[in-house]
Amino acid sequence: MDFNFSEEQQSIVDAAERVFADLCDDDTIKNIGESDVPLHKELWAQLADSGMLGLVVDEEHGGLGMTLVELCLLFELQGKYLAPVPMIATLVECGLVISGSDNVTLKADLLPQVVSGELLLSPVRASNGVLDTAGLAAAGNDDLVLNGVSGVVPYASVAGGYVVTATEDDGHAVIVYCPQGASGLSVTEQRMSSGELAGKLHFENCAVPAAQVVARGASAAALAERQKQDTFVALAALQVGVLDEGLRRTAEYVSQRKQFGRPLGAFQAVSQQAANAYMAIESLRGAYWRALDDIEHGNDAALSTRVAKFWVGEAGHKAAHTILHLHGGIGQDVDYPAHRYFLWGKHNERYIGTPDDMALDVGKLIAADATRVLNAGTAA
Amino acid sequence: MDTRFNAAQRKLRLELRDYFKSIMTPEVVAEVVGKEGGPRFREIIRKLGEDGILTLGWPKEYGGKEYTTVEQLILFEEAWSAHTPFPLITINTVGPAIMKFGTDEQKDFFLPKIAAGQCIFAVGYTEAGSGTDLASLKMPAVLDGDEYVVNGNKLFTSSGQDCDYVWLAVRTEKEVKRPSDGISIMIVDATDPGFSFAPINTVGDIETSMTYYENVRIPKDRVVGGINRGWKVITSQLNHERVTLASMTVVGAKQFRRVVKLLDEKSQAGDGPLTDPLVRAKVGELYCRLEAIEVLNLRTATQIEEGKLDVALASGVKFQNTLELIEVLRGLLDLVGEDALVAYPSEGAIFDGDLERDYRSAQVNTVGGGVMEVMRCMVASFGLEMPNTIA
Ligand SMILES: Cc1cc2nc3c(=O)[nH]c(=O)nc-3n(C[C@H](O)[C@H](O)[C@H](O)COP(=O)(O)OP(=O)(O)OC[C@H]3O[C@@H](n4cnc5c(N)ncnc54)[C@H](O)[C@@H]3O)c2cc1C
Numbered sequence: 001m002d003f004n005f006s007e008e009q010q011s012i013v014d015a016a017e018r019v020f021a022d023l024c025d026d027d028t029i030k031n032i033g034e035s036d037v038p039l040h041k042e043l044w045a046q047l048a049d050s051g052m053l054g055l056v057v058d059e060e061h062g063g064l065g066m067t068l069v070e071l072c073l074l075f076e077l078q079g080k081y082l083a084p085v086p087m088i089a090t091l092v093e094c095g096l097v098i099s100g101s102d103n104v105t106l107k108a109d110l111l112p113q114v115v116s117g118e119l120l121l122s123p124v125r126a127s128n129g130v131l132d133t134a135g136l137a138a139a140g141n142d143d144l145v146l147n148g149v150s151g152v153v154p155y156a157s158v159a160g161g162y163v164v165t166a167t168e169d170d171g172h173a174v175i176v177y178c179p180q181g182a183s184g185l186s187v188t189e190q191r192m193s194s195g196e197l198a199g200k201l202h203f204e205n206c207a208v209p210a211a212q213v214v215a216r217g218a219s220a221a222a223l224a225e226r227q228k229q230d231t232f233v234a235l236a237a238l239q240v241g242v243l244d245e246g247l248r249r250t251a252e253y254v255s256q257r258k259q260f261g262r263p264l265g266a267f268q269a270v271s272q273q274a275a276n277a278y279m280a281i282e283s284l285r286g287a288y289w290r291a292l293d294d295i296e297h298g299n300d301a302a303l304s305t306r307v308a309k310f311w312v313g314e315a316g317h318k319a320a321h322t323i324l325h326l327h328g329g330i331g332q333d334v335d336y337p338a339h340r341y342f343l344w345g346k347h348n349e350r351y352i353g354t355p356d357d358m359a360l361d362v363g364k365l366i367a368a369d370a371t372r373v374l375n376a377g378t379a380a
Numbered sequence: 381m382d383t384r385f386n387a388a389q390r391k392l393r394l395e396l397r398d399y400f401k402s403i404m405t406p407e408v409v410a411e412v413v414g415k416e417g418g419p420r421f422r423e424i425i426r427k428l429g430e431d432g433i434l435t436l437g438w439p440k441e442y443g444g445k446e447y448t449t450v451e452q453l454i455l456f457e458e459a460w461s462a463h464t465p466f467p468l469i470t471i472n473t474v475g476p477a478i479m480k481f482g483t484d485e486q487k488d489f490f491l492p493k494i495a496a497g498q499c500i501f502a503v504g505y506t507e508a509g510s511g512t513d514l515a516s517l518k519m520p521a522v523l524d525g526d527e528y529v530v531n532g533n534k535l536f537t538s539s540g541q542d543c544d545y546v547w548l549a550v551r552t553e554k555e556v557k558r559p560s561d562g563i564s565i566m567i568v569d570a571t572d573p574g575f576s577f578a579p580i581n582t583v584g585d586i587e588t589s590m591t592y593y594e595n596v597r598i599p600k601d602r603v604v605g606g607i608n609r610g611w612k613v614i615t616s617q618l619n620h621e622r623v624t625l626a627s628m629t630v631v632g633a634k635q636f637r638r639v640v641k642l643l644d645e646k647s648q649a650g651d652g653p654l655t656d657p658l659v660r661a662k663v664g665e666l667y668c669r670l671e672a673i674e675v676l677n678l679r680t681a682t683q684i685e686e687g688k689l690d691v692a693l694a695s696g697v698k699f700q701n702t703l704e705l706i707e708v709l710r711g712l713l714d715l716v717g718e719d720a721l722v723a724y725p726s727e728g729a730i731f732d733g734d735l736e737r738d739y740r741s742a743q744v745n746t747v748g749g750g751v752m753e754v755m756r757c758m759v760a761s762f763g764l765e766m767p768n769t770i771a
Contacts, residue, residue: 001450001682002382069381251764265766268757275756278763279700282693286383286675287668293383303667310668355665362667363660370644370654373667374637 003289005073013073019046024081026337033195038084039158048117056096061111068230069296072237079241082340084196086120086155092234094121094163097175097227101214106177122159124201127151136203138166138174142210146203156199157189163214165224173221175214182206194347229301231352232309236288239312239348243281246323246341250274254326270326277322284315302365303372306358312348313355320345383675393454400462403427409463414585417542421465429497434471442479443495449623449685450678456627461634470494470501472620474547481605481613502543504534504591512751515560515611521550527597528566533590540577540589543570553608560611567602584741619684622694625749626677629701631738632708633670638731639712659715666711673701692763699752702745709739
């Protein structure tokens with residue numbers, strides 16, 4: 001067994017860390033968050049320059065042809081620096097899906113633009129909230145027409161295009177590409193609790209030519225499942241970065257601030273809470289590593305990626321509240337950075353599935369085939 | 381990244397599972413479960429000794445097979461989930477300590493007997509006034525000619541009621557800078573006329589004892605690691621003990637498999653419990669918790685194997701996994717419903733009372749092997765560079 005990233009994998013992000021450190025100090029992040037378009041354009045450009053946006057794009061399309069493992073190390077950095085860029089949306093939720101398509105023309109058109117940083121992409125799925133239950137419907141034979149609403153599309157207002165998963169009349173999934181400005185598509189800007197940009201998308205008889213179909217039928221279903229699995233792991237990486245750094249800062253704060261003549265961290269009630277948060281994060285890290293291991297080695301990752309996302313929420317909730325609480329009053333002050341770790345932790349907890357959603361999904365998979373867990377020959 | 385058991389390790393697990401199952405028939409289990417002594421208990425341990433099972437993790441020079449830490453974890457997990465009497469403390473605490481600190485004579489005398497399953501040690505550390513703060517222990521050992529003489533009591537001496545020796549921590553020096561500087565480890569012969577015991581029954585059915593020492597005489601050559609050097613002997617075995625403790629969480633996975641199997645069988649007709657979303661969500665949640673428990677255990681075991689133990693992680697795993705295990709067992713009780721707490725030997729006891737008993741005994745590890753509060757203090761100081769808040 002090996003619970004480490006390899007030196008090669010690590011070395012790839014070492015260079016990226018400098019980029020984040022230079023461009024994502026607390027003041028910059030705060031200022032961007034307060035601006036009209038909270039998007040760190042300079043960081044995005046630098047990441048493109050250093051080849052990071054092409055990490056998992058194949059060499060044929062100008063990328064470096066690496067795997068999700070290297071990319072996850074980049075998401076850990078994004079979390080650590082709370083960098084407001086649509087990295088998971090563009091590279092995983094959309095980029096990897098396009099890479100997995102059989103539509104060679106579309107790939108050749110879009111992927112180089114992703115690598116160069118020109119094209120930001122957003123994933124669109126049917127809302128699963130209580131407000132918009134209409135879903136996303138696709139109709140037609142070769143050319144399709146989209147109708148429906150999607151509520152929380154990350155960075156939708158700044159994206160150049162959307163990878164949309166919809167349902168056809170026969171109940172099958174279909175994945176299409178839809179550029180910004182397509183007729184019949186309107187975008188209402190929204191802001192998430194974390195301060196990040198999002199959008200609500202309305203499709204009203206939005207025409208999608210056959211050339212923009214990413215996948216249909218069984219391959220669309222497989223690609224949509226793959227998209228979920230990859231995204232769950234990516235979010236786990238991001239969350240590890242957010243919570244690690246948030247808790248590290250918290251520990252530093254309580255070790256230095258004194259009340260009653262001694263550091264706050266010298267109170268056992270404080271150390272106990274910090275330790276609980278620490279171990280919630282370690283549980284997440286373990287689940288994240290296992291899921292990544294499964295993906296890297298081509299194992300069935302349907303369970304382990306959902307387990308990882310479960311822990312994104314579980315650890316996110318526990319650690320995020322501890323980070324805020326142990327900072328006392330200043331933790332509530334939005335001029336001070338602590339609250340951002342809380343908000344990001346909570347955002348990641350819910351995005352594309354809460355712990356309850358994951359538990360139910362895992363339970364469904366086990367109910368469908370109990371031998372998955374009965375005959376494993378391992379501890380579980 | 382490679383986080384899963386490999387094919388050889390999976391095979392080993394299944395072989396060990398079959399082996400322990402062949403010994404631990406339901407009748408035998410009923411006879412020995414929770415026991416720390418007795419004729420049947422002894423008979424099985426001798427058999428394990430004859431079959432070479434006890435020392436699979438020991439170095440080759442002491443007759444072992446040098447199992448890796450992960451293989452040892454598998455061994456203890458399978459022994460534990462089959463309720464096999466396995467003298468974990470003797471094999472995994474006392475044995476390695478004798479290898480490291482014992483004289484040649486002590487090694488030659490004790491290790492072959494331990495390996496053969498013919499020699500069981502009890503550990504006498506805890507006293508009425510010294511539990512978590514073990515270094516404060518008081519029981520004196522006084523030199524009289526060539527022997528030390530001990531008088532006093534020890535509390536919670538597991539196996540004390542049926543052991544051959546007691547691995548005893550005593551005070552040999554009172555005037556010391558740190559209390560831990562005046563402690564020695566000595567081996568008491570349980571046939572000494574001054575040694576006696578009284579059973580303590582515990583809520584988790586784990587047998588333990590009060591042990592009494594009245595002018596018990598210990599020859600000088602039964603001191604291990606030197607006079608006033610006992611603290612090092614005690615703390616040096618923590619890594620071995622971590623593997624022992626980690627293995628105990630396996631009951632969660634075992635009971636999960638059983639409950640899922642039961643629910644699955646009841647659902648074959650098409651309308652059983654597994655069609656209920658609440659049941660599914662609970663099953664899924666417990667699986668998520670079990671997976672995290674497993675990976676944390678494997679990370680610690682791998683670190684021990686590589687000699688790179690992260691103290692914060694290892695201390696944290698102790699409390700985190702204990703609490704998660706309790707949560708998992710609680711969830712399994714919820715899933716089986718109102719029969720869950722019917723106790724053996726009542727007819728309605730589910731899995732012959734095994735789930736009910738495992739739930740009851742899992743809670744002991746919030747205390748045993750290091751109380752949770754202290755483990756958390758260690759996480760904060762080692763993992764987050766916060767002040768040490770133990771005392
Ligand atoms: C079934 C069983 C088997 C055992 N077997 C053995 C054995 O074989 N040999 C042996 O020597 N001992 C054995 N023990 C004893 C065990 O090691 C002790 O119970 C343990 O060390 C705790 O000590 P204590 O019981 O005195 O608890 P205490 O020290 O009195 O602690 C009580 C509670 O106070 C809190 N607490 C304690 N210290 C701190 C602190 N620093 N900060 C914050 N909170 C704190 C915790 O909540 C703790 O649970 C066994 C115990 C049991 C129950």
